[in-house]
Amino acid sequence: MDHPAFPCQPLDHEPWVKMADADELASWSKEDQVMYNQKVRHLYKYSFYVETFAYLAANEIGGDYFEFGCHRVRTFRMALTEARKQLLHDMRFFAFDSFEGLPELGLAESEHSGYVPGALCTPLPAFWEIIKTHGLSVDKVQAFPGFYNESLTPKLAEQVLAQGARAAMINLDCDIYESAVPVFNFIEPFLQVGTILYLDDMFAAYRGAPNRGVHQAFLEFQAKSSFSFETYKPLLGSFGRAYVAYK
Numbered sequence: 001m002d003h004p005a006f007p008c009q010p011l012d013h014e015p016w017v018k019m020a021d022a023d024e025l026a027s028w029s030k031e032d033q034v035m036y037n038q039k040v041r042h043l044y045k046y047s048f049y050v051e052t053f054a055y056l057a058a059n060e061i062g063g064d065y066f067e068f069g070c071h072r073v074r075t076f077r078m079a080l081t082e083a084r085k086q087l088l089h090d091m092r093f094f095a096f097d098s099f100e101g102l103p104e105l106g107l108a109e110s111e112h113s114g115y116v117p118g119a120l121c122t123p124l125p126a127f128w129e130i131i132k133t134h135g136l137s138v139d140k141v142q143a144f145p146g147f148y149n150e151s152l153t154p155k156l157a158e159q160v161l162a163q164g165a166r167a168a169m170i171n172l173d174c175d176i177y178e179s180a181v182p183v184f185n186f187i188e189p190f191l192q193v194g195t196i197l198y199l200d201d202m203f204a205a206y207r208g209a210p211n212r213g214v215h216q217a218f219l220e221f222q223a224k225s226s227f228s229f230e231t232y233k234p235l236l237g238s239f240g241r242a243y244v245a246y247k
Helices: 030-058 071-085 124-134 154-161 177-190 213-224
Strands: 064-068 093-097 141-145 167-172 196-199 228-236 240-246
Parallel strands (some): 167 196
Antiparallel strands (some): 228 240
């Protein structure tokens, strides 16, 4: 069966996977590279969302979807679609983002050329426009704007908990350590046995080193959380990893 990104060749055309040759790549540009990488990553991400929401339904894990970092509403729309397909009608969808792009960065983060203040920005009106155009469960979506070190307060946690919220799935797409730490401090009371924790940027930047960035923040969180975390998907979209929470 063909993969949409890597179509198969006939049996007499080894290595059986269709690969671009010199002629096809003669004018390959930076724009082509970006489009290619995004297509491949999001194919695997969407496959993960399909499998994960089936997992949530089959295991009767009730609760809500939390996403921290909602640029272009890509994975958020995946959640809306798959929740509907799995008939998870009670699920709510909480979007946490500065809606102003990345914050001011520390020295370590400034080493990465893609991490600059204001990068990865989808303004709040654009977020809502995309949500409304997608058209699924619009009335179940809530957005919480603000940089995480300022917005993710105990008071906000109390307000969300007062709605009876608990996490079926959490997508932590924060890119940098400074953003990930307040998210990890915020999510603990929403976890339950079976929660899927998806760390989109676990191996992004820092040459994949586990003592930097989001990976570092997660290791610090693990050391103090009342939950344990088993690997659910070891690699997603080039940089991510998913875990299932348990006691």
